[in-house]
Each structure stands twice: as structure tokens, then as C-alpha cells.
Amino acid sequence: MRGVTFDRHGGTEVLQYRDDLPIPEPGVGEVLLRIKAAAMNYNDIWARQGVPGMDFPMPHISGTDGAGIVEALGPNVKNVAVGDEVVVNGAFSCGDCTECIRGVPMFCKQFRIWGFETGPNQGSEADYATVPARNVIPKPANTTFAEIAAISNVLATAWRMLVTRANMRAGDHILVWGAAGGLGTAAVQLIRAFGAKSIAIVGSDEKAELVAGLGADYVLNRKQQRITKEVMRITGKRGVDIVFEHSGAETWEMSTHCLRWGGTIVTCGATTGFKAPLDIRFLWTKQQNYLGSHFATTAESRDSLRFIASGQVKAVIGEVLPLKEIVRGHELLARGDVAGKIVLLPD
Ligand SMILES: [Zn+2]
Numbered sequence: 206m207r208g209v210t211f212d213r214h215g216g217t218e219v220l221q222y223r224d225d226l227p228i229p230e231p232g233v234g235e236v237l238l239r240i241k242a243a244a245m246n247y248n249d250i251w252a253r254q255g256v257p258g259m260d261f262p263m264p265h266i267s268g269t270d271g272a273g274i275v276e277a278l279g280p281n282v283k284n285v286a287v288g289d290e291v292v293v294n295g296a297f298s299c300g301d302c303t304e305c306i307r308g309v310p311m312f313c314k315q316f317r318i319w320g321f322e323t324g325p326n327q328g329s330e331a332d333y334a335t336v337p338a339r340n341v342i343p344k345p346a347n348t349t350f351a352e353i354a355a356i357s358n359v360l361a362t363a364w365r366m367l368v369t370r371a372n373m374r375a376g377d378h379i380l381v382w383g384a385a386g387g388l389g390t391a392a393v394q395l396i397r398a399f400g401a402k403s404i405a406i407v408g409s410d411e412k413a414e415l416v417a418g419l420g421a422d423y424v425l426n427r428k429q430q431r432i433t434k435e436v437m438r439i440t441g442k443r444g445v446d447i448v449f450e451h452s453g454a455e456t457w458e459m460s461t462h463c464l465r466w467g468g469t470i471v472t473c474g475a476t477t478g479f480k481a482p483l484d485i486r487f488l489w490t491k492q493q494n495y496l497g498s499h500f501a502t503t504a505e506s507r508d509s510l511r512f513i514a515s516g517q518v519k520a521v522i523g524e525v526l527p528l529k530e531i532v533r534g535h536e537l538l539a540r541g542d543v544a545g546k547i548v549l550l551p552d
Contacts, residue, residue: 206224206226206227206331207223207224207226208223208226208266208331208528210264210326211253212265213263214253214254214255215253215254216253217253217532217535220253220535226266228332229327230279231279232280233280233281234279234281234339235282235337236278236285236338237277237278237279237333238273238274238341240273240329240333240334240551241272241354241550241551242271242349242351242550243270243271243328243329243354243528243551244270244329244354244358244547245535245547245549246269246270246320247538248269248320248321249267249268249534249535249538250538252265252267252320261322262323264325265326265328266320266329266331267320268319268331269295269318269358270355270357270358270359270546271292272292272344272354273290273291273334273350274288274289274290274291275288285338285341290344291342291343291344292341292354292506293319293329293341293342294341294342294503295358296503297310297315297316297317297323297337298315298316299313299315302315310503319340329354330531342357346514351520351525351548354548356391356518356520356521357506357510358500359391360391360395360513361502361505361510362391362473362500363391364505364508365499365500365501365502365505366471366498367447367449369498369505370496370498371471371496371498373396373399373401373447374446375399375401377401377445377447378402378439378440379404379446379447380403380436380447380449380460380463381405381406381421382406382450382452382456382460383406383451383452384412384421385415386545388451388473389405390415390419390521390544391518393420394419394512394517394519397421403420405417405423405424406432407425408428423439433459433463444465444468445464447471448464448468448469448471449471450471451473451474452475452476453477453481454477454478454479454481455477455478456477457481458482467491467492469493469494469495470496471496472496472498520545521544523537524543525548525549526547526550527552534547534549
């Protein structure tokens with residue numbers, strides 16, 4: 206099969222597009238998927254570069270977002286049939302331990318993010334991949350493979366952050382960093398569907414236009430406007446109810462300044478750095494909540510995909526590339542100048 210693989214960490218020179226990789230065999234409880242579309246994720250860059258303290262399976266195929274057609278079933282697979290058109294929740298776990306049953310597969314000892322911690326050569330950036338049957342979800346009929354690969358995991362991640370963790374309610378003001386990215390565009394649309402109000406932060410006029418078109422209530426350009434001042438003006442000096450964080454070191458302190466007393470910062474990542482100052486006074490005097498959120502359960506994927514089926518949330522695709530142009534995909538993702546997701550097509 207064709208796929209993009211690497212056997213050591215480094216720059217884009219370590220990425221090899223190959224057409225002689227073996228097609229994997231589905232194990233117990235797994236299905237073999239013919240991948241029709243994959244989407245890129247910042248994990249692709251971390252896996253390629255390496256992260257201190259993390260061991261990545263080698264050789265490595267990246268890709269946490271993918272959709273395709275079920276080609277074969279491993280033993281003990283029920284509820285999925287050959288020929289089904291599906292999208293994958295990329296948060297894999299054992300399914301049977303106490304944490305899995307509790308509904309927090311991220312706490313499972315066998316928790317693995319597809320194409321990041323799985324392996325060797327087990328991600329969506331290839332013709333074929335084996336995935337747990339419990340992680341496949343029927344593709345909504347009103348989407349293409351490219352669209353559903355692009356939106357599924359980011360929407361589920363935004364759902365867990367806002368709905369499950371931060372308890373978003375109608376009327377809430379929610380500050381969204383990186384609003385024009387894959388995660389941000391999903392969040393802005395979900396906030397609108399819930400009757401809450403988004404304050405969407407972007408870095409260019411072009412991106413401002415995009416997020417306004419998705420229904421953002423307020424759009425701020427972080428390069429031209431003072432975010433804290435504008436947020437206080439919009440909220441009548443109260444601050445926002447929720448900050449949707451995934452940026453990290455560069456924005457964290459501003460997030461705390463924009464947050465109302467008793468408000469919630471929820472974060473699922475830190476692409477600009479892992480360390481940020483914490484003024485502990487605010488935790489008790491302002492009674493603010495700082496919450497972590499990691500990926501999403503398959504149940505959260507299924508719940509959030511109803512909003513795709515209803516047409517209330519749509520995929521935002523900034524770039525579609527053939528898989529063999531993976532190097533360009535890594536360059537675009539690293540620069541952060543693509544609005545929405547980067548989709549890779551094996552054909
Ligand atoms: Zn488990």
C-alpha cells in the first residue's frame with residue numbers, strides 16, 4: 206500500500222512517501238479500512254519532530270483523522286459490515302477496563318491516539334489502516350469523505366471541551382483562540398448551534414471574514430486589537446464565561462485576564478508552549494475554573510456528528526493535497542497560515 210512513513214525524528218526530510226508498505230491485517234475487534242481521506246493535525250508535527258519524554262513507535266505513519274470504507278473485518282466484530290462508509294474517532298482504548306466503562310477512555314492504560322501513539326505504521330496517512338471497530342462511526346450521508354475526515358475529530362474535541370467539560374449554556378460569552386483553525390471553526394459553529402455567543406480571535410483579515418461567515422458573533426484580530434480591552438468592552442466589563450484554549454504559553458495570561466469571576470478556561474493543547482504563569486489568588490478570590498480536556502469519546506463523536514447531519518456544523522477545509530505532497534502539508538501546518546483543516550487524499 207501507499208503511505209507516508211518515517212523511521213527517525215527530524216525535519217520534513219525524514220518523511221518518505223512509499224508504495225511498498227504491507228496492508229495490515231485486522232486483529233480481534235478491529236476492521237481494515239480503505240482510507241478515502243485523511244486530515245492533518247498538529248500531532249503530525251510533534252510525532253515527526255519528537256517530543257521530549259515520549260517514545261513514538263517506529264516506523265511511523267501519522268494521521269489521527271481519517272474516513273473510508275470498511276474493507277475487511279477481524280474476529281468478533283459486530284455492528285460494522287464490509288462496505289460501510291465510516292469515519293474514525295482517533296482515541297483508541299481497551300473498551301473493557303473501569304475507566305473505559307466509566308466513559309473516560311483517556312484514562313485507560315491502553316489509551317492511544319491513532320497515528321500518534323499507535324504503531325508501527327498505523328495511522329490514517331496511507332491507503333489502508335486497521336482501527337478498533339468500536340471507534341468507527343457511520344459517515345453522515347450529507348458529507349464527503351474529505352469533509353467528514355476534516356471535521357469529525359475537531360468537532361468531537363470541541364464538544365468535549367465546551368459541552369462535557371465547561372458546561373456551555375445558551376447566552377454564555379465564549380472566547381475562542383485560533384478561531385480560523387480546524388478546532389476553532391468547529392467551536393465557533395457549535396457555540397452558535399447552542400445559542401451561546403462567540404468572541405472569535407484570528408490573526409488576519411482573511412480569517413476574520415471566514416469566521417464571521419461561520420456565524421461568529423464578534424471577531425477580533427489579535428495583531429490589530431487589544432484583546433483584553435475589546436473583550437471587556439463586549440462583555441460590559443464582566444469578562445467571558447468560558448475561554449476555549451488550545452494555544453498555550455502565548456495566550457494563557459490574556460485568557461485569565463479575559464475570564465469573568467467564576468468563569469472557566471478549558472484547554473486541550475498548547476501549540477505555542479507548555480508553561481504559563483498562574484496567579485493562584487485568582488483561583489480562590491475569583492473562584493475561576495481551569496479545566497483540561499483531552500480528545501473525545503466515541504459517544505461524544507456520535508453526539509457531535511448529529512450537528513453535521515443536521516447541517517448546523519460544516520467542515521472547513523483550507524487545503525486539499527494528494528498524499529504524496531505531504532511535505533507541503535507539514536510546511537503549511539507548521540506556519541499556521543491555512544484556515545481550517547488540511548486534507549490528504551491517497552488517490
Ligand atoms: Zn480501558
